[in-house]
Amino acid sequence: MNKRPSQKTKIELLLNAIKSIYSTNDKRFLVASLLLHIVLFSMLLVSWQSSDPVKLNSIPSSVQARVISLDELKALRSKREAEQKKIVDRKKALTKQKKDKLRKKELKRKKELKRKKDLKKKEAVAKKKKEVKRKAAEQKKIQIQKKEKAKKERLIKEKKQKEAKQKEEELLKKKNKVSEQIKRKVREQRLLDKMLQAEAEREQDLERELEAERAAKALSRQQELALEQELSETEKFLSLIRSRVVNQWHIPPKSTGLSVVLQIKLLPTGELSSVRIIERSGVKAFDQSAENAARGVQKYPVPEKRELFEKQFRVFSMRFAPS
Amino acid sequence: MKLIITVFSFLVCVQSVYAELMIEITEGSDTALPIAIVPFANKGGFPIPYDVSRIVANDLQRSGDFDALPIGKMLSLPEKFDQVHFRDWRMLGQNYVLLGQLKYSEYTKKYVISYELIDVLSQQRVLGEVLSAGPKGLRKLAHKISDAVYEVITGVRGVFSTKIAYITLKQLTKNKQEYKLHVADADGKNDFVLFKSNEPMLSISWSNDGKHLAYQSFHSGRPAIYIQHIRSGDQRKVTSFKGLNSAPMWSPDDSSLVMTLSKDGNAEIYIYDLATNKVNRLTNHYGIDTEASWSPDGKEVVFTSDRSGKPQVYRMNIKEKKPERLTFVGNYNARPRFSKDGESLYYVHRSRGSFHIAAINMKTEEQLVLTSKTSLDESPSVSPNGRMIIYSTLRGKNSVLAVVSVDGGSKYFLPSNSGDVREPAWSPFLN
Numbered sequence: 001m002n003k004r005p006s007q008k009t010k011i012e013l014l015l016n017a018i019k020s021i022y023s024t025n026d027k028r029f030l031v032a033s034l035l036l037h038i039v040l041f042s043m044l045l046v047s048w049q050s051s052d053p054v055k056l057n058s059i060p061s062s063v064q065a066r067v068i069s070l071d072e073l074k075a076l077r078s079k080r081e082a083e084q085k086k087i088v089d090r091k092k093a094l095t096k097q098k099k100d101k102l103r104k105k106e107l108k109r110k111k112e113l114k115r116k117k118d119l120k121k122k123e124a125v126a127k128k129k130k131e132v133k134r135k136a137a138e139q140k141k142i143q144i145q146k147k148e149k150a151k152k153e154r155l156i157k158e159k160k161q162k163e164a165k166q167k168e169e170e171l172l173k174k175k176n177k178v179s180e181q182i183k184r185k186v187r188e189q190r191l192l193d194k195m196l197q198a199e200a201e202r203e204q205d206l207e208r209e210l211e212a213e214r215a216a217k218a219l220s221r222q223q224e225l226a227l228e229q230e231l232s233e234t235e236k237f238l239s240l241i242r243s244r245v246v247n248q249w250h251i252p253p254k255s256t257g258l259s260v261v262l263q264i265k266l267l268p269t270g271e272l273s274s275v276r277i278i279e280r281s282g283v284k285a286f287d288q289s290a291e292n293a294a295r296g297v298q299k300y301p302v303p304e305k306r307e308l309f310e311k312q313f314r315v316f317s318m319r320f321a322p323s
Numbered sequence: 324m325k326l327i328i329t330v331f332s333f334l335v336c337v338q339s340v341y342a343e344l345m346i347e348i349t350e351g352s353d354t355a356l357p358i359a360i361v362p363f364a365n366k367g368g369f370p371i372p373y374d375v376s377r378i379v380a381n382d383l384q385r386s387g388d389f390d391a392l393p394i395g396k397m398l399s400l401p402e403k404f405d406q407v408h409f410r411d412w413r414m415l416g417q418n419y420v421l422l423g424q425l426k427y428s429e430y431t432k433k434y435v436i437s438y439e440l441i442d443v444l445s446q447q448r449v450l451g452e453v454l455s456a457g458p459k460g461l462r463k464l465a466h467k468i469s470d471a472v473y474e475v476i477t478g479v480r481g482v483f484s485t486k487i488a489y490i491t492l493k494q495l496t497k498n499k500q501e502y503k504l505h506v507a508d509a510d511g512k513n514d515f516v517l518f519k520s521n522e523p524m525l526s527i528s529w530s531n532d533g534k535h536l537a538y539q540s541f542h543s544g545r546p547a548i549y550i551q552h553i554r555s556g557d558q559r560k561v562t563s564f565k566g567l568n569s570a571p572m573w574s575p576d577d578s579s580l581v582m583t584l585s586k587d588g589n590a591e592i593y594i595y596d597l598a599t600n601k602v603n604r605l606t607n608h609y610g611i612d613t614e615a616s617w618s619p620d621g622k623e624v625v626f627t628s629d630r631s632g633k634p635q636v637y638r639m640n641i642k643e644k645k646p647e648r649l650t651f652v653g654n655y656n657a658r659p660r661f662s663k664d665g666e667s668l669y670y671v672h673r674s675r676g677s678f679h680i681a682a683i684n685m686k687t688e689e690q691l692v693l694t695s696k697t698s699l700d701e702s703p704s705v706s707p708n709g710r711m712i713i714y715s716t717l718r719g720k721n722s723v724l725a726v727v728s729v730d731g732g733s734k735y736f737l738p739s740n741s742g743d744v745r746e747p748a749w750s751p752f753l754n
Contacts, residue, residue: 184648184651187651187688188651188652190688191651191652191688191689191690192652194688194689194690195652195690198689198691234344238344238346241346242346242347242348245346245348246348246350246351246352247352248352249348249350249351249352250351250352250354250355250356250418251350251351251352252476252477252478252479253388253477253478253479253710254478254479254709261345283478284478285475285476285477285478285479286478288442288449288476290348291444291445292418292442292444292445293348293351295444295445296418296444298413312344313344315343316343316344316345316346317343317344317345317346318345318346318347318348319345319346319347319348320348321347321348321349322349322350322351323349323350
């Protein structure tokens, strides 16, 4: 049984509400109260119609009695029982049906749930797969990008290297060209210098020869004495011996770079006692030329002082090495 | 402290005083080596067609390395070692004496010569041989003695038995000339004509085996390069391309000739392979490239080119084919020829309007003008021992042959009876 508020209570509530509304002077509340009235009346009308059956149920039914026989009673009773059984069966059937329906519904729900679950699972798997695929694709894309980037970088690097190399080569070429030009100029200058130097040397030689000739002519005994005083005795005789040997040495052709050392032994008179090769050049003609130069000096100039002769000029060496 | 230093210095001085004296000799005499070539005694009195000792004396004198004592200054004329008075020769300032005997054998019809070379200073015999030859072979025999004497004293092989080739020009009529290709002994004697023509001949080159000559001739009406066998006289045309065919020069292995051709439009240097008849172009420049010659190792050529505006000498490796300029002094340097050791390069150099033979040292790049007294020197050719250069020069109105030593020290002219003499080429060693 639904417990509904009675009609009187509703009216009281309404009146109270109206009272509370009229207790205020605000017009806004007046509008609001009107709206509220409309709403409440609507509600009242609705509740009025629905309460009709309740009103019928609440009215107590009157019992109409009639006299029936025992058989009829029995029949009636069995009929009633049968009807009641029928009702019970119907109820049971209804209950079963309901139960079946509920079970089916439950099953359906479960199935639906399972399906949804499966679907969800499938979706999740698919999603996962998709995600993996996407990730793989992304990874691939990244890799390709990376590769492309690397390739690009490599190409840039190669290009840069190539450019640098080209630049370097150009620089080197330029350098080589410049160095070649400088080298050529230096060579030209050197040759010119050498020519000039050779010319100057030739002139100097000529001058020296003339000078020597003049000097030789003008050299008096007095000058010789002065020279003797200037030079030490050893140096003087060394110089004289060297000069005599040079005059006797006819250097064979192609002797540049050769060297031979002779040991000379002299007599106190300046005559050659012996000559011996102590370091050979390896070229017989060259060694022979040096030996002949040493032998070619008729008389070696030696100091009169015996002590100096013994110390320096009795035995000495001569190295022949054309410059 | 001062005392210690003084004592130390004294000790060093004493030590140096007692050490054996060493005299350094770095230069020698400028004069040639004195040698006395005593006339060979004619044993038996049989007439001798050639004065052998005179030929030897001339040979050695011409080399510039020897100074032969005139016979009139000799104090005696020894025939054998034991007749030599060393004191006399020493007094005459002679280092060596060459003496010998000559006898004609009726039986063999040959002259037998025995000679000895004596070192006056060491009083020893340094060379002695007995040789024989017929009357015609006496000159050759004399040159052989000269070669032996030269080699034993200087250590360098003599070139007196080698030959020279050259071209003479004779004006027959106003419009007719006669060109002759001669081959003669190195002293210019004993010459014979190998080929003659009324058309010009130029640029002779000896094969390295000494058997062939290559040269340029116009006798077929156009320039062509020929090879001729000296003994048989067989002549073969090698190239006759359109345009220039000139300046042939045998490679060191005689397998090819380097030459100038203009078949491709401009005068360029080519190598002509004598076995395959194929040419290999070396230069490629709009300037004129010509007068190429080989380096002794056959890896390079040197040539004249006016690519810089004036004729200058260039060098090129035959594989790399990159020319490198070698001469920078003067505005005319041409006709380069390597020395036999490859250390020097000889060429024609113009200085103050005169043409001279000059040398450049390939190591030091030092240049030396060898012929300063003649004025129109051309066509240098180096002797096989690398000591002498033969070239042509103007003497009076005629062109003659002259020889100068590679240091410029001595020079002589070769006699000629044939008008203009030009384009000399010195043979290699022939035996």
